[in-house]
Amino acid sequence: MDKKLVKSITPREEDFTQWYTDIVKKAELSSYSSVRGCMVVRPYATALWENIKANLDSRFKKLGHVNVMMPMFIPESLLQKEKDHVEGFAPEVAWVTHGGNEKLTERLCVRPTSETLFCDHYHDIIESHRDLPKLYNQWCSVVRWEKTTRPFLRTMEFFWQEGHTMHETKDEAIDETRQMLNVYADFVENDLSIPVIKGKKTDKEKFAGAEATYTIEALMHDGKALQSGTSHFFGDGFSRAFDITFTDRNNTLSYPFQTSWGMSSRIIGAIIMTHGDDDGLVLPVEVAPIQVVIVPIAFHKSNVLEKAKALEEKLSEKYRVKLDDSDNTPGWKFAEYEMKGVPLRIEIGPKDLEKNQAVLVKRYNREKTFVSLENLDIKVEEALNEIKKGMFEKALNRRNEMTYVAKNYDEFKQIAAEKPGLIKAMWCGDLACEEKIKEDTTCTSRCIPFEEEQITDTCVCCGKKAKYMLYFGKAY
Amino acid sequence: MDKKLVKSITPREEDFTQWYTDIVKKAELSSYSSVRGCMVVRPYATALWENIKANLDSRFKKLGHVNVMMPMFIPESLLQKEKDHVEGFAPEVAWVTHGGNEKLTERLCVRPTSETLFCDHYHDIIESHRDLPKLYNQWCSVVRWEKTTRPFLRTMEFFWQEGHTMHETKDEAIDETRQMLNVYADFVENDLSIPVIKGKKTDKEKFAGAEATYTIEALMHDGKALQSGTSHFFGDGFSRAFDITFTDRNNTLSYPFQTSWGMSSRIIGAIIMTHGDDDGLVLPVEVAPIQVVIVPIAFHKSNVLEKAKALEEKLSEKYRVKLDDSDNTPGWKFAEYEMKGVPLRIEIGPKDLEKNQAVLVKRYNREKTFVSLENLDIKVEEALNEIKKGMFEKALNRRNEMTYVAKNYDEFKQIAAEKPGLIKAMWCGDLACEEKIKEDTTCTSRCIPFEEEQITDTCVCCGKKAKYMLYFGKAY
Numbered sequence: 001m002d003k004k005l006v007k008s009i010t011p012r013e014e015d016f017t018q019w020y021t022d023i024v025k026k027a028e029l030s031s032y033s034s035v036r037g038c039m040v041v042r043p044y045a046t047a048l049w050e051n052i053k054a055n056l057d058s059r060f061k062k063l064g065h066v067n068v069m070m071p072m073f074i075p076e077s078l079l080q081k082e083k084d085h086v087e088g089f090a091p092e093v094a095w096v097t098h099g100g101n102e103k104l105t106e107r108l109c110v111r112p113t114s115e116t117l118f119c120d121h122y123h124d125i126i127e128s129h130r131d132l133p134k135l136y137n138q139w140c141s142v143v144r145w146e147k148t149t150r151p152f153l154r155t156m157e158f159f160w161q162e163g164h165t166m167h168e169t170k171d172e173a174i175d176e177t178r179q180m181l182n183v184y185a186d187f188v189e190n191d192l193s194i195p196v197i198k199g200k201k202t203d204k205e206k207f208a209g210a211e212a213t214y215t216i217e218a219l220m221h222d223g224k225a226l227q228s229g230t231s232h233f234f235g236d237g238f239s240r241a242f243d244i245t246f247t248d249r250n251n252t253l254s255y256p257f258q259t260s261w262g263m264s265s266r267i268i269g270a271i272i273m274t275h276g277d278d279d280g281l282v283l284p285v286e287v288a289p290i291q292v293v294i295v296p297i298a299f300h301k302s303n304v305l306e307k308a309k310a311l312e313e314k315l316s317e318k319y320r321v322k323l324d325d326s327d328n329t330p331g332w333k334f335a336e337y338e339m340k341g342v343p344l345r346i347e348i349g350p351k352d353l354e355k356n357q358a359v360l361v362k363r364y365n366r367e368k369t370f371v372s373l374e375n376l377d378i379k380v381e382e383a384l385n386e387i388k389k390g391m392f393e394k395a396l397n398r399r400n401e402m403t404y405v406a407k408n409y410d411e412f413k414q415i416a417a418e419k420p421g422l423i424k425a426m427w428c429g430d431l432a433c434e435e436k437i438k439e440d441t442t443c444t445s446r447c448i449p450f451e452e453e454q455i456t457d458t459c460v461c462c463g464k465k466a467k468y469m470l471y472f473g474k475a476y
Numbered sequence: 477m478d479k480k481l482v483k484s485i486t487p488r489e490e491d492f493t494q495w496y497t498d499i500v501k502k503a504e505l506s507s508y509s510s511v512r513g514c515m516v517v518r519p520y521a522t523a524l525w526e527n528i529k530a531n532l533d534s535r536f537k538k539l540g541h542v543n544v545m546m547p548m549f550i551p552e553s554l555l556q557k558e559k560d561h562v563e564g565f566a567p568e569v570a571w572v573t574h575g576g577n578e579k580l581t582e583r584l585c586v587r588p589t590s591e592t593l594f595c596d597h598y599h600d601i602i603e604s605h606r607d608l609p610k611l612y613n614q615w616c617s618v619v620r621w622e623k624t625t626r627p628f629l630r631t632m633e634f635f636w637q638e639g640h641t642m643h644e645t646k647d648e649a650i651d652e653t654r655q656m657l658n659v660y661a662d663f664v665e666n667d668l669s670i671p672v673i674k675g676k677k678t679d680k681e682k683f684a685g686a687e688a689t690y691t692i693e694a695l696m697h698d699g700k701a702l703q704s705g706t707s708h709f710f711g712d713g714f715s716r717a718f719d720i721t722f723t724d725r726n727n728t729l730s731y732p733f734q735t736s737w738g739m740s741s742r743i744i745g746a747i748i749m750t751h752g753d754d755d756g757l758v759l760p761v762e763v764a765p766i767q768v769v770i771v772p773i774a775f776h777k778s779n780v781l782e783k784a785k786a787l788e789e790k791l792s793e794k795y796r797v798k799l800d801d802s803d804n805t806p807g808w809k810f811a812e813y814e815m816k817g818v819p820l821r822i823e824i825g826p827k828d829l830e831k832n833q834a835v836l837v838k839r840y841n842r843e844k845t846f847v848s849l850e851n852l853d854i855k856v857e858e859a860l861n862e863i864k865k866g867m868f869e870k871a872l873n874r875r876n877e878m879t880y881v882a883k884n885y886d887e888f889k890q891i892a893a894e895k896p897g898l899i900k901a902m903w904c905g906d907l908a909c910e911e912k913i914k915e916d917t918t919c920t921s922r923c924i925p926f927e928e929e930q931i932t933d934t935c936v937c938c939g940k941k942a943k944y945m946l947y948f949g950k951a952y
Contacts, residue, residue: 034554034596035584038547043612046543067522071514072548072586072617072633073570078510094549095574096586099621099632100567108511110548110572110586120510136519140617141548145575156575157548 009339011278016222020150023272027281027339030151037149037156041265044340045152047289049159049265053139055191055286056161056263059183065135065163070117072140073108078116082241085115088208092145094156110143115209115234115260118164119242122256128247129168132256133176137163152269153226153476160264166256168248170235173257177233180261181214184229191286192267193391194218194274195399196228197422197471199447204434207260211235217446217471219399220273223420225446225473228270231261269476274395275364281341282364284391285384292380293342294323295333297349307373308348311358314377319384338363343387344380364391407456412472416441422473426466428459437461437472446471485815487754492698496626499748503757503815506627513625513632517741520816521628523765525635525741529615531667531762532637532739535659541611541639546593548616549584554592558717561591564684568621570632586619591685591710591736594640595718598732604723605644608732609652613639628745629702629952636740642732644724646711649733653709656737657690660705667762668743669867670694670750671875672704673898673947675923680910683736687711693922693947695875696749699896701922701949704746707737745952750871751840757817758840760867761860768856769818770799771809773825783849784824787834790853795860814839819863820856840867883932888948892917898949902942904935913937913948922947 009022024030029045041049057067073096080086093109111117122134141159149155163180167173181198188194196216206213210232218228239245239255248254275282285291292315296308305325312323322342324333330347337345347359358376360369360383371379402421406412415423423443427433437460438444452469459466485498500506505521517525533543549572556562569585587593598610617635625631639656643649657674664670672692682689686708694704712731715721724730751758761767768791772784781801788799798818800809806823813821823835834852836845836859847855878897882888891899899919903909913936914920928945935942 031597031600033547033593034551035547035549035593038549040547040593040597041545043542043544046545049545050543066519067526068519069517069522069525069617069635071509071511071516072619073511073514075510091576093576094572094584096570097573098571100569108570117509117511117516121507121516124507141545143548159545 009278009280012221012276019276019278020272023276023280023339024151027341029268029272029281037146039151039155039157041159044289045268048268048271048283048287051287051289052267053161056183056187057139059187060137060161060163063135063179063183065137065165068136068138069140070111070114070121070138072111074111074114074116076107076109078120079109081116081119082209082238085209085238089113089144094143094145111140112142112144113260113262114138114140114142114162115164115238115258116242118260119238119244119258122166123242123244126166126244126246126256129249132166132168132246133172134166135163135176136165137161150269152265152272154266158264158266160262163259163261165259166239166244167259168246168254168256170257173259174233177212177214177231177259177261180259181216181229181231184231184261184263185216188216188218188228188267188270189392190388192271192284193388193395194228194270195392195396197447197449199449199471201230201447202434202445202470204431205445207232209234209237211237215447217473218270218274219402219422219473220270220476221276221398222273223402223474225422225471225475226266226270226273227446227475228267229261229263232259234258234260275391276341279335280339282391283341283343285343285388288341288343289320290322290337290340290342291319291384292321292344292346293333293337294321294346294348295330295337296323296325297330297347297352299325299349301350302353304348304350304353307353311346311348311373311376315380318377319380344383346376346380362387362390364394405455406460409461412437412460413441416443416472420474422446422471424453424455424469424471425460426456426458427468427470428462428464429467430459430462430464433459433461441472442474443472444475446473446475485754485756488697488752495752495754496748499752499756499815500627503817505744505748505757513622515627515631515633517635520765521744524744524747524759524763527763527765528743529637532659532663533615535663536613536637536639539611539655539659541613541641544612544614545616546587546590546597546614548587550587550590550592552583552585554596555585557592557595558685558714561685561714565589565620570619570621587616588618588620589736589738590614590616590618590638591640591714592718594736595714595720595734598642599718599720602642602720602722602732605725608642608644608722609648610642611639611652612641613637626745628741628748630742634740634742636738639735639737641735642715642720643735644722644730644732646733649711649735650709653688653690653707653735653737656735657692657705657707660707660737660739661692664692664694664704664743664746665868666864668747668760669864669871670704670746671868671872673923673925675925675947677706677923678910678921678946680907681921683708685710685713687713691923693949694746694750695878695898695949696746696952697752697874698749699878699950701898701947701951702742702746702749703922703951704743705737705739708735710734710736751867752817755811756815758867759817759819761819761864764817764819765796766798766813766816766818767795767860768797768820768822769809769813770797770822770824771806771813772799772801773806773823773828775801775825777826778829780824780826780829783829787822787824787849787852791856794853795856820859822852822856838863838866840870881931882936885937888913888936889917892919892948896950898922898947900929900931900945900947901936902932902934903944903946904938904940905943906935906938906940909935909937917948918950919948920951922949922951
């Protein structure tokens with residue numbers, strides 16, 4: 001077996017796009033299907049998604065959310081009920097026009113998102129303030145008719161969760177919107193080791209039909225930004241459009257306030273592009289399908305395999321462990337599990353046994369340590385914690401290095417032209433400036449961060465009085 | 477609060493169909509949506525489905541199966557590759573003809589089942605016998621364009637898992653087909669307390685494109701049969717149609733042998749119609765969203781609530797427990813959790829505390845026992861085990877009472893006309909007899925059971941030599 005064979009992926013600095021495609025293929029995450037723009041999510045990536053899902057789902061449930069399963073179709077008339085929403089989505093939906101051999105009297109779209117379906121249901125089940133809040137979520141796939149697609153980052157069908165909640169008061173709904181953004185940020189930073197910027201989208205970039213969209217933005221290794229999770233406050237716009245009313249505490253008929261929030265399989269793209277390197281994937285401990293791989297060396301000798309199996313059994317109590325006792329060479333196995341991004345490798349051979357030790361190798365920085373077999377489980381726990389922190393710091397350092405400040409438009413244009421990364425700049429709040437910046441530089445506004453800085457007093461584009469600080473970037 | 481208000485459902489013996497509809501509504505399992513034939517699966521039924529899913533998924537994984545996520549669309553040309561399959565499904569699929577504002581050059585159907593998608597993928601990834609077996613499964617929803625629909629039993633969109641496997645040899649594939657049928661039977665009998673008959677479908681009733689279809693058939697309270705899980709052996713038909721080949725152990729190019737197997741959200745209908753009664757749902761312990769409900773009585777007094785909370789905490793270590801300390805009356809709560817089918821209720825009040833006891837009430841047979849608080853957790857465990865067994869025996873007794881033997885066609889017709897239930901009868905194996913029986917009696921063949929009996933020597937319909945014993949029934 002040839003180690004190079006497995007590892008032959010395009011270097012990341014040479015061609016980032018091809019590097020990404022190579023990893024997706026060689027790590028067996030996804031393959032193309034006969035259905036244009038749709039992907040086959042292979043077992044390894046499905047296991048990764050299941051771990052992401054379990055983690056988020058338990059966070060949602062702890063906060064009182066419950067899951068439901070809504071239809072995948074939306075009748076055209078239902079989609080049209082909220083004006084901004086239909087304008088945003090109608091151009092990019094798949095239309096079902098025939099059932100069996102019959103032409104339908106009304107077209108159905110395959111859901112691109114489910115606000116309209118939830119509102120239709122909420123209309124039926126909300127009557128009194130005692131019915132509120134409704135804290136619903138669903139795990140499903142949605143379809144948006146995209147022209148160009150890339151696995152996980154942009155596909156016609158993608159997998160996600162969509163939370164849809166209804167509240168008695170505006171304040172409560174805004175709190176929910178922010179709370180769920182914090183849930184996403186906490187998950188992505190602590191469990192995926194990806195630093196994010198929390199902020200609010202400009203009106204131009206907000207979700208179709210929302211009053212406000214909050215976002216977490218992450219920086220990929222190539223300097224492009226990736227919107228990684230969003231949370232929307234709708235006010236009572238949909239409630240009015242769908243005639244959802246409730247009897248409030250003063251016995252008055254009122255409209256409830258709504259939120260929605262989503263995170264998708266796109267986050268797998270963020271994991272690949274934040275942590276991956278020239279040897280393949282680097283997976284965060286929390287969601288890795290295999291957290292620890294044990295590679296026995298020369299295991300026909302002495303009792304190496306026996307010891308490796310005992311180790312597997314012990315560690316399996318706490319971790320997802322794989323012992324690879326196949327006939328492949330250790331070198332082949334090292335390359336294979338590096339490609340698959342397994343966070344920690346344990347090597348154990350006859351010489352190690354003589355010294356009563358094993359070798360731990362961290363995937364993300366290749367640090368190699370020799371540890372006693374006596375307290376190996378403690379050493380593994382320590383190593384996994386170090387990996388978690390270390391991966392976050394590495395990504396944060398890179399983001400800091402790639403974040404620039406532009407005080408005037410010449411600076412802005414120069415940075416945008418020469419330096420991949422994020423640009424912090426002041427903005428007057430006018431759509432015209434946002435559009436001009438995009439036209440001149442292809443940079444879009446990522447968000448008004450919750451933690452704004454006062455860089456200058458004037459808009460980086462027009463020079464008028466600045467209202468906000470914005471993060472700009474080229475985006476996926 | 478009026479107990480009757482909650483409990484006002486149509487009696488089961490008066491109008492079984494309406495009783496079913498009432499339970500689905502009052503237990504808040506599902507509600508109709510604006511999308512014809514599609515249902516909203518509400519939180520309580522979604523939680524039930526999640527428990528069913530977790531149980532089956534862990535059974536599949538223990539046997540080496542892995543999950544994948546395939547596209548929801550099938551291009552028309554892909555669907556057409558296997559002749560029998562397309563004939564079976566094309567008349568009942570939903571067709572996507574437009575993406576955004578563009579007409580598609582090729583129509584896409586929304587998957588009614590995914591054999592063609594899996595085969596398309598297997599074509600790409602199977603090369604050698606070392607790649608086999610492939611043991612894939614997916615959890616998703618599928619769409620079949622049904623004329624008349626009923627929640628869980630028959631809906632245009634339904635939720636299911638579909639296993640799709642590929643094997644080196646015919647024997648191995650047949651073993652897989654049977655193994656998975658046994659997994660279903662074991663789950664349904666042991667964890668859902670629903671007795672099933674395992675058997676093989678006749679050629680008339682088998683899956684479109686399959687060489688053989690195995691089934692588990694359950695008897696509902698009204699005497700109708702419900703196909704509750706199926707497992708199909710495909711031979712190498714799809715492999716040939718999709719040109720899936722592998723280099724076998726003799727270095728020869730061969731076609732692999734295929735299976736598929738599925739269980740759907742229809743099983744929720746089976747739970748309702750097997751165990752439910754005039755007070756509502758009766759849920760099996762294993763999958764009930766709430767396994768034990770604690771109702772404190774007069775809990776403003778002494779330390780009832782304190783004790784109830786301690787109990788909740790203790791029992792929550794092992795079970796899904798709900799303590800209802802709302803303002804509703806005990807009577808209202810009893811009715812509510814009876815409607816929701818919670819397997820075990822614990823009542824605890826001031827008088828109980830004086831005697832250091834609590835009251836356990838089993839939902840399925842209303843048995844009431846007084847148990848000491850000292851070893852309550854052991855008593856709860858015993859009670860739940862008794863419920864599991866008791867529900868199965870009750871359902872089995874009913875099925876035995878409603879299973880009839882027909883030795884000749886007059887008997888058959890008389891039973892079919894007068895007695896709801898299953899009919900055992902001999903069959904010559906000819907399609908003509910099967911069709912005549914259906915025409916004359918509306919009974920369809922359910923299966924050739926694995927455990928055949930020799931009732932007579934001749935076909936119940938034509939009188940020619942009998943080849944098989946069949947179960948007949950009116951089916952959902």
